[in-house]
Amino acid sequence: MATPEPVSVLQRWSDSGGTWRVIARGPATVTVALLTCTGEEVERVGLAAGPELLEYLAEAEDQN
Template identity: 40%
Template sequence: MLERWEASGGHWEVLVQRGDWIEVALVNCDGEQMSRVSSPRTSVLRSYLDGRRVSTD
């Protein structure tokens, strides 16, 4: 989902990480938060984030 968001020109920012749970803001190109997504922090997601807090890192 984050890859699709980036491919369409958006950015994301990690808002909260608690144990195995993560909350991410989906932000448009103007910096406006469009949505917020909460999810278990799976190994695939952990690998994709690779320690980044924002998509522009």
């Protein structure tokens, strides 16, 4: 089974009513907390810090 693209993971989570928050950034990975619609943390995921993800995160930060 192929690993889903990092941006797809965050978009699917948001589309399902959840939210997410960046909690750490490293040279190769970004750690994101996946939160329920009530703000409870479900899990933390490490996502590959590729250009597409970094651009998506920058756009999301600009909207907040």
